[in-house]
Amino acid sequence: MTSSARPLLNRRLAEFGTTIFAEMSALAVATGSINLGQGFPDTDGPEEIREAAVQALRDGRGNQYPPGPGVPELRTAITAHQERRYGLSYDPDREVLVTAGATEAIAAALLALVEPGDEVIAFEPYYDSYAACIAMAGGTRVPVTLRPHDGSFRLDLDELRSAVTPRTRLLLINTPHNPTGTVLTHAELTAIAQLAVERDLLVVADEVYEHLVFDDAGHLPLASFPGMRERTVSIGSAGKTFSFTGWKVGWVTSTPELVTAVRSAKQFLTYVASGPFQYAVAEALNLPDSYFETFRADMRAKRDLLAAGLADAGFKVFKPAGTYFVTTDIRPLGETDGFAFCRSLPERAGVVAIPNAVFYDHREEGAPFVRFAFCKRTEVLTDATERLRKAFVGR
Ligand SMILES: *Cc1c(COP(=O)(O)O)cnc(C)c1O
Numbered sequence: 001m002t003s004s005a006r007p008l009l010n011r012r013l014a015e016f017g018t019t020i021f022a023e024m025s026a027l028a029v030a031t032g033s034i035n036l037g038q039g040f041p042d043t044d045g046p047e048e049i050r051e052a053a054v055q056a057l058r059d060g061r062g063n064q065y066p067p068g069p070g071v072p073e074l075r076t077a078i079t080a081h082q083e084r085r086y087g088l089s090y091d092p093d094r095e096v097l098v099t100a101g102a103t104e105a106i107a108a109a110l111l112a113l114v115e116p117g118d119e120v121i122a123f124e125p126y127y128d129s130y131a132a133c134i135a136m137a138g139g140t141r142v143p144v145t146l147r148p149h150d151g152s153f154r155l156d157l158d159e160l161r162s163a164v165t166p167r168t169r170l171l172l173i174n175t176p177h178n179p180t181g182t183v184l185t186h187a188e189l190t191a192i193a194q195l196a197v198e199r200d201l202l203v204v205a206d207e208v209y210e211h212l213v214f215d216d217a218g219h220l221p222l223a224s225f226p227g228m229r230e231r232t233v234s235i236g237s238a239g240k241t242f243s244f245t246g247w248k249v250g251w252v253t254s255t256p257e258l259v260t261a262v263r264s265a266k267q268f269l270t271y272v273a274s275g276p277f278q279y280a281v282a283e284a285l286n287l288p289d290s291y292f293e294t295f296r297a298d299m300r301a302k303r304d305l306l307a308a309g310l311a312d313a314g315f316k317v318f319k320p321a322g323t324y325f326v327t328t329d330i331r332p333l334g335e336t337d338g339f340a341f342c343r344s345l346p347e348r349a350g351v352v353a354i355p356n357a358v359f360y361d362h363r364e365e366g367a368p369f370v371r372f373a374f375c376k377r378t379e380v381l382t383d384a385t386e387r388l389r390k391a392f393v394g395r
Contacts, residue, residue: 016132027343031347036352036373036378037352039375040375045242045284046287049280053277056279061275061279062276065275066275068263068271068272069263070272071278074281077283078092079091080285086219088221088223088224088229090254093256099270104250106129108252108269110133110134110137112262115136117140119171120134121141121144122144122171122172123144123174124144124145124146124360125356126359127178130172144160148329150181152320153177153318154182155177160192161263166193171202173194173203173222174207175207175220176322178325178327179325181319181326182322183321189222190225197228202258205233207219210236211295212324213296213321214296219359222234230255234254237249243375244281244296249273303326303379305325306372306384314332314393315329324374326371338355338369341370349392
């Protein structure tokens with residue numbers, strides 16, 4: 001028996017209840033709704049990459065603990081990818097770490113680099129694991145709010161600068177940004193880099209949507225900006241880039257010192273993960289450019305379809321420049337509370353979405369915003385937008 005005087009969940013985690021995704025996914029099942037809540041693709045990635053995983057498993061590659069830093073084939077493929085796409089060169093033996101998805105990379109980086117009492121700056125709305133990982137590391141999160149401006153959510157650079165204090169240890173930067181779909185511009189990234197150098201801050205760059213930037217400029221990795229290569233822990237994810245979110249293969253590229261630090265935490269979390277899948281992801285990273293181009297063009301078409309359908313149904317749409325999410329404003333529908341709206345949406349329209357307020361400390365800032373995922377089959381998106389139009393426009 002446990003003492004009833006003391007809650008079971010420790011104080012660091014007490015504020016984090018069950019994620020909204022569990023509640024909304026259960027609601028989707030109970031009401032037979034189309035689930036545009038959680039961001040996972042409803043079709044798998046390339047067949048030949050699935051086959052590569054089967055082959056690795058049959059050949060006995062990766063069925064036992066792989067090496068701590070990741071299998072050499074994958075580490076080499078990661079460095080070749082960074083070099084080919086961004087001209088960033090990393091040593092596959094000392095500057096790469098394979099993780100159990102980007103989720104573990106984020107957790108290990110924060111656990112390794114943050115001292116209790118350190119402040120960590122992250123954009124709000126933030127990816128949901130950031131707040132919990134900062135808390136587990138004993139850090140204090142300092143949100144800088146992205147606000148709507150001319151059709152997209154923008155960063156206020158002055159606000160970011162004034163959020164830095166002598167206790168700030170780290171900037172946790174996510175671009176392309178989930179949930180808003182914002183892609184930081186060259187000028188914004190330059191300013192962030194200058195700030196990090198000036199205040200001697202570490203940077204964790206969550207770039208899991210690097211291959212989902214829809215304008216032709218493409219992704220700009222923070223590590224490629226002046227002074228950043230030596231202070232940035234860059235994070236990628238095979239789940240997001242190759243549509244195998246269940247495989248949980250992610251990676252870190254950084255300096256030998258930073259990679260060693262992150263690995264010190266990672267070795268006691270999972271130690272290693274996803275053995276056979278690591279070999280398959282190595283092959284995936286070596287796919288020709290046409291794979292990445294087609295993937296991006298497909299997702300862009302899905303974005304356009306969902307964005308147009310939501311606008312048709314009466315939502316204000318923030319057309320995303322990246323990721324696989326559209327954030328909307330529900331006020332044109334006469335609604336103000338995203339939580340209440342999302343709880344009633346399955347009943348009203350047979351569609352599930354996520355209230356962005358869950359991604360904010362300042363919940364009132366996020367109240368009227370609702371996120372829909374478009375990484376779904378075209379017919380699913382068409383069906384969903386027809387349902388929404390019927391519910392809100394009546395035709
Ligand atoms: C999905 C996601 C992750 C986690 O990636 P996994 O490889 O599935 O662990 C991390 N950051 C952001 C912003 C994401 O959207």
